[in-house]
Amino acid sequence: MRRLLAAGSAMILAAGIAIVGSSPASALPSKSVVAVSPSSEIVDGQWQTPKGIFVVRGSSINLVSRESKIPVRIQNNYDTELRVHVHIRANNNRVSLPKAVEIVVPAFTTVNAQVPVQAIANGEVALEVWLTTFSGIKIGESVGLEMQVNADIEFVMLLGFGAAVLTLGTFGVIRTLRKNRRTLAEASV
Numbered sequence: 001m002r003r004l005l006a007a008g009s010a011m012i013l014a015a016g017i018a019i020v021g022s023s024p025a026s027a028l029p030s031k032s033v034v035a036v037s038p039s040s041e042i043v044d045g046q047w048q049t050p051k052g053i054f055v056v057r058g059s060s061i062n063l064v065s066r067e068s069k070i071p072v073r074i075q076n077n078y079d080t081e082l083r084v085h086v087h088i089r090a091n092n093n094r095v096s097l098p099k100a101v102e103i104v105v106p107a108f109t110t111v112n113a114q115v116p117v118q119a120i121a122n123g124e125v126a127l128e129v130w131l132t133t134f135s136g137i138k139i140g141e142s143v144g145l146e147m148q149v150n151a152d153i154e155f156v157m158l159l160g161f162g163a164a165v166l167t168l169g170t171f172g173v174i175r176t177l178r179k180n181r182r183t184l185a186e187a188s189v
Contacts, residue, residue, distance in 0.1 A: 055143040069114040076105040119151035
């Protein structure tokens with residue numbers, strides 16, 4: 001039985017390797033380029049990472065406090081450390097952002113630039129992020145990020161948690177006092 005299972009597993013594995021070997025990526029004509037994401041592409045059927053430094057597109061950001069730092073992911077594919085400025089511009093005045101944040105990105109790494117932000121009002125904010133050199137020369141293309149601002153939710157959740165703790169504490173004290181009164185009354189009888 002074990003030999004039968006081993007033989008069946010080997011056949012399934014061989015079939016899987018044969019299917020992978022005949023994938024659409026290997027069927028691409030030579031020197032063709034298919035863009036997959038801002039940070040990678042397929043060249044001659046193999047994944048290639050382009051040279052450069054750029055902002056990596058991220059998911060939507062939820063800001064739930066009045067002041068915080070939002071992460072902006074920067075990828076450096078050069079073989080040397082680079083010092084750049086990260087710029088962010090909002091499409092409305094619901095948040096206050098600094099003019100630029102300086103960051104050092106080591107060679108062949110991806111780092112998170114922590115950009116301070118201050119919430120002014122609640123709602124959706126579209127952010128435009130780009131990189132520049134010290135002399136102000138723009139590097140690469142701008143990247144759009146979405147941010148949802150709910151600045152008051154942190155305070156409301158803190159009040160709700162405090163009220164729940166206070167309520168549970170009050171019920172616990174009342175229950176303990178009643179229990180102690182009963183044991184005293186039973187002991188005196």
